Amino acid sequence: MExxxxxxxxxxxxxxxxxxxxDRLALDLEADLVKMVSKTGAQGILIxxxxxxxxxxxxxxxxxxxxxxxxxxDAETVVVGMQPAVAITLVELGLPLKGVFTALNVERGMDxxxxxxxxxxxxxxxPDDDYSTDLS
Amino acid sequence: MITALISLNKDNMSVIREQDVxxxxxxxxxxxxxxxxxxxxxxxxxxxxSELVRNMxxxxxxxxxxxxVVSRGRDNGIRLTFNDKGPGIADISLAxxxxxxxxxxxxxGLPGTKRxxxxxxxxxxxxxxxxxxxxxxxxx
Numbered sequence: 439m440e441x442x443x444x445x446x447x448x449x450x451x452x453x454x455x456x457x458x459x460x461d462r463l464a465l466d467l468e469a470d471l472v473k474m475v476s477k478t479g480a481q482g483i484l485i486x487x488x489x490x491x492x493x494x495x496x497x498x499x500x501x502x503x504x505x506x507x508x509x510x511x512d513a514e515t516v517v518v519g520m521q522p523a524v525a526i527t528l529v530e531l532g533l534p535l536k537g538v539f540t541a542l543n544v545e546r547g548m549d550x551x552x553x554x555x556x557x558x559x560x561x562x563x564x565p566d567d568d569y570s571t572d573l574s
Numbered sequence: 575m576i577t578a579l580i581s582l583n584k585d586n587m588s589v590i591r592e593q594d595v596x597x598x599x600x601x602x603x604x605x606x607x608x609x610x611x612x613x614x615x616x617x618x619x620x621x622x623x624s625e626l627v628r629n630m631x632x633x634x635x636x637x638x639x640x641x642x643v644v645s646r647g648r649d650n651g652i653r654l655t656f657n658d659k660g661p662g663i664a665d666i667s668l669a670x671x672x673x674x675x676x677x678x679x680x681x682x683g684l685p686g687t688k689r690x691x692x693x694x695x696x697x698x699x700x701x702x703x704x705x706x707x708x709x710x711x712x713x714x
Contacts, residue, residue: 458596460596461592461595461628491617491620492620494625495625495683521617523613523614523617526614526618527614527617527618527621527690530618530690531625531686531689532685532686532689533686
């Protein structure tokens, strides 16, 4: 059976969608990604859609779902490489892809993910610092 | 004055399984490329087609799609006619509302599709089926 490969890179999972997705394939990807986050403890997912020429409401919903589901497992999702025509079509369709972060390309997407994770780590450390006295 | 719409090329395709969707989208794209439709309009047309074909599969149990290259005056375009023999739509004006769905989707399919194309027509008869026709002009 055909499947979209998921690559692990440090704390992140990378997915590059190179084929036109039909519904089954997209649903499998959603399930695989969530399982993979849980198994590996990954903190970020980067989905490259630069080769995807069509994102319809179903695909959009799947991408949104991946964002929300991975968030529940404490991982951030960044979608990168959207084609301009796809962005125009998505907005006219009425699907502005809320709930996921986007970046122009893989490089910027990686930077975004790294910065998100750093912020989260700082948040955890902060309460032990100076201003914890403010709370008392 | 309204000039008549002339059909230049006809291509019929049946879509009955989920796996037929990708070849169908590719076929629509081929025709759109042939009449030199721009990338943005191509994407809008194929996205609209994808929404309608999914509806047809999910609610109508599959059906036939007629792909036509049409011409009106100086305009060229693609007309797609989706025909299914499903249960039909009880209230079309409700189905055309943003956010309405009887299934598990977002309810963007029909109203969203209408925004993506130049002409949109839907006819449905309960118990007989649904026919949706869309037209996208090259410069539309």
